[in-house]
Amino acid sequence: MLHSNFDTENQRHKSFVSPGAKPQYNPDRPGQVKHIFLDLSLDIPNQTVRGTCKITLAPISNDLNRLHLDAVNLNIESVLVGQTLQKFDYDGEHLDIELSSPTQINRRLEIIIAYSVEKPQRGIYFIQPNEHYPNKPTQVWTQGEDEDSRFWFPCFDYPGQLSTSEIRVKVPKPLIAISNGELIDSEDEGEHKVYHWLQKQVHPTYLMTLAVGNFAEISDQWQDKPVIYYVDKGREADAKRTMGKTPQMMEFLSEKYAYNYAFPKYAQVCVDDFIFGGMENTSTTLLTDRCLLDEKAAVDNRNAESLVVHELAHQWFGDLVVIKHWSHAWVKEGMASYSEVMWTEREYGSQEADYYRLQQARRYIAEDSSRYRRPMVTHVYREAIELYDRHIYEKGSCVYHMIRAQLGEDLFWQAIATFVNDNAHQTVETIDLLRAIEKATGRNLTFLFDQYVYRGGHPDFKVAYTWDGDANLAKVTVTQTQADENKKNESLFDLRIPIGLGYVNENGDLKVFTVKVSQKEQSFYFPLEKKPDFVSFDVGNHYLKTLTLDFPIPELKAQLLNDANPVSRIYAAVALAKKNSLEAVKALSESLKNDAFWGVRVEVVKQLAEVQLEQVFDILVEYLKDENAYVRKAVAQALGKIKTNSSYEALKKVLSAGDDSYYVEAAAAASIGSIGATVGEDKPDEAEVVKLLENILQSKAGWNEVVRNGAIAGLAELKTSEAALNLILQYTKLGVPQPLRLGAIRALGKISIAQNSASLEKILERLSKLSQETFFLTQIAVASALGQMEDKKAIAVLRTLAEQTTDGRVRRYAEEEIDKVMEKTSSDSAVNDLRSELEQLKKQNKELRSRLENVEAKTKQ
Numbered sequence: 111m112l113h114s115n116f117d118t119e120n121q122r123h124k125s126f127v128s129p130g131a132k133p134q135y136n137p138d139r140p141g142q143v144k145h146i147f148l149d150l151s152l153d154i155p156n157q158t159v160r161g162t163c164k165i166t167l168a169p170i171s172n173d174l175n176r177l178h179l180d181a182v183n184l185n186i187e188s189v190l191v192g193q194t195l196q197k198f199d200y201d202g203e204h205l206d207i208e209l210s211s212p213t214q215i216n217r218r219l220e221i222i223i224a225y226s227v228e229k230p231q232r233g234i235y236f237i238q239p240n241e242h243y244p245n246k247p248t249q250v251w252t253q254g255e256d257e258d259s260r261f262w263f264p265c266f267d268y269p270g271q272l273s274t275s276e277i278r279v280k281v282p283k284p285l286i287a288i289s290n291g292e293l294i295d296s297e298d299e300g301e302h303k304v305y306h307w308l309q310k311q312v313h314p315t316y317l318m319t320l321a322v323g324n325f326a327e328i329s330d331q332w333q334d335k336p337v338i339y340y341v342d343k344g345r346e347a348d349a350k351r352t353m354g355k356t357p358q359m360m361e362f363l364s365e366k367y368a369y370n371y372a373f374p375k376y377a378q379v380c381v382d383d384f385i386f387g388g389m390e391n392t393s394t395t396l397l398t399d400r401c402l403l404d405e406k407a408a409v410d411n412r413n414a415e416s417l418v419v420h421e422l423a424h425q426w427f428g429d430l431v432v433i434k435h436w437s438h439a440w441v442k443e444g445m446a447s448y449s450e451v452m453w454t455e456r457e458y459g460s461q462e463a464d465y466y467r468l469q470q471a472r473r474y475i476a477e478d479s480s481r482y483r484r485p486m487v488t489h490v491y492r493e494a495i496e497l498y499d500r501h502i503y504e505k506g507s508c509v510y511h512m513i514r515a516q517l518g519e520d521l522f523w524q525a526i527a528t529f530v531n532d533n534a535h536q537t538v539e540t541i542d543l544l545r546a547i548e549k550a551t552g553r554n555l556t557f558l559f560d561q562y563v564y565r566g567g568h569p570d571f572k573v574a575y576t577w578d579g580d581a582n583l584a585k586v587t588v589t590q591t592q593a594d595e596n597k598k599n600e601s602l603f604d605l606r607i608p609i610g611l612g613y614v615n616e617n618g619d620l621k622v623f624t625v626k627v628s629q630k631e632q633s634f635y636f637p638l639e640k641k642p643d644f645v646s647f648d649v650g651n652h653y654l655k656t657l658t659l660d661f662p663i664p665e666l667k668a669q670l671l672n673d674a675n676p677v678s679r680i681y682a683a684v685a686l687a688k689k690n691s692l693e694a695v696k697a698l699s700e701s702l703k704n705d706a707f708w709g710v711r712v713e714v715v716k717q718l719a720e721v722q723l724e725q726v727f728d729i730l731v732e733y734l735k736d737e738n739a740y741v742r743k744a745v746a747q748a749l750g751k752i753k754t755n756s757s758y759e760a761l762k763k764v765l766s767a768g769d770d771s772y773y774v775e776a777a778a779a780a781s782i783g784s785i786g787a788t789v790g791e792d793k794p795d796e797a798e799v800v801k802l803l804e805n806i807l808q809s810k811a812g813w814n815e816v817v818r819n820g821a822i823a824g825l826a827e828l829k830t831s832e833a834a835l836n837l838i839l840q841y842t843k844l845g846v847p848q849p850l851r852l853g854a855i856r857a858l859g860k861i862s863i864a865q866n867s868a869s870l871e872k873i874l875e876r877l878s879k880l881s882q883e884t885f886f887l888t889q890i891a892v893a894s895a896l897g898q899m900e901d902k903k904a905i906a907v908l909r910t911l912a913e914q915t916t917d918g919r920v921r922r923y924a925e926e927e928i929d930k931v932m933e934k935t936s937s938d939s940a941v942n943d944l945r946s947e948l949e950q951l952k953k954q955n956k957e958l959r960s961r962l963e964n965v966e967a968k969t970k971q
Contacts, residue, residue, distance in 0.1 A: 111255050111389050111424075111443070111498065123566070124929075126484035128496070128922060133489045136270045136435050140177055141169040143273040144218065146315070148263055151280040151302075152250055152322065157236040160226040163263045166273075167221060169213035177221070180260035180267035181205040183231060187224040205264050223264050231916045233261025234320070237382050242844040247342055248285065249323040251381045251396055253389055254316035256436060256494040265315045270434050270537055272312035280304045281322050288321045288340060290392045292374045309392060311373060312535055314432055319391035321379040332357040335371065340379040341402060348402040352414045353378050355457075359419050362456055363449065367426050368527030369534065376425070378418070383848070385886045387417050390424030390446075397421065400814050400849065407813045410739035410771045415457075416450040423449035431530055434537035436494035440486045440563070441543055443498070444506020451507060461676045464651065465709035467511060468677050471654055474504040475568070481926065483566035487540055493918030501566075508654040509562050515652035516558060517551055525550040561603055562654065567592065569603040571627075573647045574660040584611055584636040586645060591658075593630040604628040605653060610646035611636060614672050622649055644669035644682075651677040659685040667697040671704070679705070680713045687717035695721055699729045708738040715741065719748035727752050731760050739771035746774055750781025753788040761785070765806065772813060776820025779806050783824025783834075800825070800833045807841070815850035822850070826857035829864040839876060848887075855880060855891040859898030874903050881911045889920045897927025900934045 143165060150161035167177075182203050189196045189207050197208040207221065227234070237249040252262060260267040277289040280302050291309030298304075309318075325340040328349050337356050339349040356376065364370045373393035384398040401414040427449075428442035447470065455463035477500035486501050486509070514522040529538075529546035540563065547555055562568070570592040576585045586609055594601045607627050613619040621642070625634050644665045647657060659666065659681055666689075669682040683701065686694040695718065702714045715733065718726050730752070733745045746764060749757040764778040786799030806821040822841060828834040838861060841854035855877075862873050881892045893911060896904040905928050912924035 111386055123478065123483035124481065126482040126488070126496075126566075127490055128492055128925065131490050131492045134436070134491060134494070135489060136268050137178070137266075139170060139266075139271070140174050141167045141171075141213065141219075143266055143271045144168055145274045145276065146263075146265065146318070147276040147278070148318075149278045150320075152282075154236060154238065154248060154250060154282065154322075157229045158226060159230070159234060159262060161224075163223045163225065163265070165219075165221045165223075165265070167219045169215055169217070169219065172213060172215055174213040175209050177207040177209065179205040179207070179264045180257070181225075181264035182233075182261045183227065184261075184264060185226045185228070186264070187226070189224075190222040191219055225264060227262055230261050233258040235383065235385075247323060247382055249321070249381055250281075251321045251323075251379070251384070252319050252391075253385060253396070254318060254391070255389060256316065256498070259315040259318060267315050269314040269316060269432055269436065272314055272432060272535070272537065274312055275309045275318050276307065277318070277320055278304060278306040279320060279322070285322050285324055286327075288325075288377055288379055288394055290317070290319060290394050311392070313392040313429060317390070317392045317429060319389075319394050319396065321381060321394070321396060323379075323381065325379070330354070330357055332360040332371065332376070335360075335373075336375045338375065338377045340377065342380070342382075342399065345380075345399075345402055348404055349380070351405070351408055352401055352403045353418055355415065356418060356422065359422050359453065362453065363419075363423055363426065366452065366523065366526070367530045368523070369426060369430070369530045371425060372430050372534070373425065376422070378421075383885070383887075388421040390421045390428055392429045393425070395421040395424075404813050406770065406772060407816075410743070410773055412454075416453070419453040420446045420450050426530055430535065431533045432537045434539050435489075436497055437487050437489045438539045439494075439497055440502035440506040440509070441538060441540060443502045444510050447503045447507035448510040451511065461707045462709065464675060464677050465680075465707070467508065468651070468680065470504040470507050474500040474508065474654075475656060477501065478567065485566050486563045492922070495918050496922055498919075505562075505568075505654065509558075512558060512562065512652060512654065513547070513555060515650065516555060517547070517553060521551040521553070557604070561605075567601070568654050568656070569605070569627075570656045570658075571647065572658045572660060573645075575645045575662075575665060577641050579641065582638055582640070584638055584642055584645070585633055586636070586647070587631065587633045588625075588627050588647075589631045590627070590629070602628060602630065607647070607653065608649040609634065609636075610649040611638060611642035612644045612646055612669070612673065613640075614643045614668055618672065618674065620646065620649070620674070644673060646673055646675065646678050649675070649678075651675055657681050661685060663689055663691070663693055663697070666694075670697060670701050676707050676710050679710050683710070683714050683717045687720050690721055690723070692723065692725065695723055695725060695729070702729070702733065708740050711736075711738070711741050712744040715744040715748050719751040724754075727754060727756055731756070734760060734764060739769075739774055742769065742774045743771065743777045746777035746781055750777075750784035753785050753790075753793075755792045755794065758782065758785045758794045762802070765802070772816040775810070775817045776823075779803060779817065779820035780823035780827070783821075783827035786824070787827040787829060796828065796831055797833070799828065800831060800837065803834075804837055807837070811847070815847050815853070818850050819853040822853045822857050826860040829861055831861075832865070832869055835861050835865060835869055835873070839872070842876060842880065852887055852891045855888065856894050859895030862895075862899045862901070870899075870901055870903075873899075874901070874907065877904075878907045878910075881907055882914075884916075886917055886920065889915055889917065890923060893920065893924045893927050896924075897930045899931060902931065902935045904931050 145166040147164040150159055152159060186200045186205060189198045194210055196210055199206040234252045239246045257267050259265055279287045281287050283301055283303055287305035289307035291307055294308045295306040326343040326346050328339040328346055330337040339353045341349040360371050375393055377394045378397055380397045380399040380402055382399055388395055388397040401417050403411055403414050423446040427445040433439055433442055451463050451467050454466045484501055491497060525547040528550035529543055532546060533542060547553060569590055572589040572591050574587040590602055592601055605627050606624050608622050608624045610620040610622045623636055666682045666686045670679050673679050686697055698714050698718050702711055705711050718730060730745050730748055733741055736742050749761055761778045761782050769775050786794055786796055803821040803824045807818050810817040822838060825834040825838050838854050838857050841850055858873050858877060862870060877892055877895055896908050908924045908928045912921045915921050
């Protein structure tokens with residue numbers, strides 16, 4: 111699916127453990143569930159499911175006289191074992207069945223539970239047209255992960271129980287029903303149709319699914335297995351554009367994992383209002399319909415392709431090989447995320463894969479630094495869904511890559527093949543992965559798991575370099591800046607890291623020395639025949655880390671222009687920008703002009719925007735016409751930081767002429783708002799900026815509302831504008847397309863920062879009302895907006911949301927946002943009054959430094 115800290119080692123990081131968290135374990139097993147059969151009918155207008163759940167259970171001990179099932183807010187009508195009615199207790203969360211005959215090991219039980227559920231809170235979702243959204247499709251879909259299947263049928267709802275399953279469901283025509291496994295029967299019953307699906311391979315309850323809708327069905331094939339895409343009628347071309355590579359992906363992953371796709375078909379169903387990006391139900395993945403690309407979106411949107419391969423990878427890691435407990439979710443989510451990297455490498459090349467992995471690392475590092483630090487494997491939480499974060503997805507992907515780097519290509523895939531083949535149709539824990547690695551390769555990687563999996567954090571390296579010309583020695587000093595003075599040994603990493611000393615010549619020579627980095631600060635000396643042109647720390651950039659380079663400008667420039675690895679070139683660009691000099695700008699400009707890889711050029715653009723010199727505008731503006739859409743988007747964003755009238759006029763031209771990419775247009779709109787919020791004499795007229803963005807909102811409706819959300823983001827920058835606020839408020843109303851409405855709700859937080867008290871009251875009143883809506887994504891957007899506010903009144907609304915929501919993710923997020931507001935509102939209020947003065951001083955300083963750099967440059971000539 112696509113999101114207890116024991117961290118005593120570093121108090122700079124917040125704890126993952128929320129109040130009320132406790133160690134969580136799988137329950138005792140009364141027996142092995144062999145089969146689950148749901149026989150259901152749907153009353154869609156009344157949002158009701160009615161039917162029976164038959165569970166076949168093989169007891170594993172004698173004389174049990176009670177069974178304890180998960181069942182939340184169901185109407186339990188009767189319980190039979192065989193033909194005999196059983197007594198039961200039901201408290202709204204658990205169904206306790208009093209067995210009239212105690213269990214016997216050799217005698218299976220057939221438990222038949224008649225039940226219904228009306229307007230379920232979670233687990234199964236009814237989507238229908240309403241007065242605000244009359245064109246919304248009629249659909250029903252389920253979402254089981256983590257423990258939400260209990261909201262639509264009684265079950266033993268944890269991943270340690272694997273069984274076959276069957277769903278027979280009656281739906282009104284012309285709707286069709288899709289589920290796990292094979293369609294073994296379908297029959298007409300007047301105005302209804304009954305679909306009967308059978309899943310012959312074992313899987314956990316959270317992967318049982320049902321999707322109902324008036325879908326178009328697009329057929330494809332991999333080997334002898336059907337591959338089907340289900341989408342709203344009229345979006346068939348978008349379906350092929352988005353999911354058309356699925357058969358090639360199935361071939362690729364079957365080969366990589368050394369285990370052919372295991373299920374009778376692979377269906378992907380795109381549904382409305384889905385609360386995640388996708389969910390890997392066995393043989394039947396559900397995807398958000400927002401992943402469907404039109405022709406223009408496909409120009410620079412690879413997210414959909416990554417989503418498709420991520421969920422497909424789960425058919426092996428998660429569905430074929432099932433985690434035994436939620437605490438080991440990284441095993442499946444990390445590999446699904448790493449499969450995105452693998453597919454990128456296969457489809458677009460190694461440089462793109464390296465860059466993709468860097469972006470994953472950055473997302474994890476951002477969570478680690480700003481949200482919390484935690485071990486990847488922990489049993490301490492309130493609800494399992496809390497574990498679905500950047501630590502198990504992005505960090506998990508980086509851990510798999512480090513395993514690959516440690517073992518080498520051949521041994522890594524041997525280890526993965528051993529893990530999959532030894533554990534197919536079974537449950538696993540992290541230790542099983544370690545055992546498979548050792549079995550396949552003889553290598554014991556416990557040292558890596560101890561440092562990156564079983565404890566929180568990663569190394570923060572600072573690397574300095576000097577050359578001793580007399581002795582012909584290169585000195586490289588490595589400091590682990592994350593090391594805690596009081597607990598050095600607990601926070602230090604012990605790794606063998608390759609350091610490359612490179613030469614700019616025809617052969618691109620790189621002399622590599624592998625060193626053991628294990629102390630807070632170490633210096634390494636390398637005898638060389640001549641001075642190297644650049645130094646490359648962690649050749650290949652295989653380790654998950656942060657890295658600060660303290661090198662002279664010539665070495666950084668040589669690395670930026672010549673290092674074979676794109677991530678190393680990016681690290682050099684970051685270090686160069688910090689030099690804040692005209693010489694650094696010239697080096698970055700040369701890279702922007704000559705680097706063949708768009709990812710490096712994007713990062714160079716970002717770094718140029720950080721250099722506070724006026725010369726940067728003239729360099730960047732010409733790249734608004736770069737052939738690569740990702741570069742054009744980065745430039746449009748960068749010009750929003752260069753807050754001049756020239757930037758404003760350049761971006762206006764982009765919006766006037768349009769762009770081949772939605773994202774470039776959106777970035778231009780957002781940056782125009784950022785420039786409009788500038789303090790200074792050449793600031794564009796605020797009314798003009800608001801009008802320009804309003805015109806975009808009125809004229810640029812389109813795919814996923816990307817461009818109009820850019821305009822909303824631009825308006826949110828105008829933090830003192832009542833007109834901008836009123837415009838944003840209009841787009842928070844029901845009836846506004848959902849992607850745009852959610853963007854407008856989030857924007858209320860940002861624009862609130864410098865509004866007057868009357869406007870603040872208006873914002874709080876609106877967010878308070880919005881917080882009462884039950885849709886998951888709306889609640890998350892509301893919490894995000896409130897968390898950006900610098901008003902203590904936001905805390906009360908967040909607290910109410912946390913207490914009233916039925917969703918554990920919303921509760922946790924709201925609580926975290928409360929902490930943010932408390933931190934901001936407890937600081938000295940005088941700080942807020944200095945904001946505009948500081949911005950003005952920064953601008954004056956930039957102008958002065960630019961003039962000085964020009965004078966110095968002329969003096970050197």
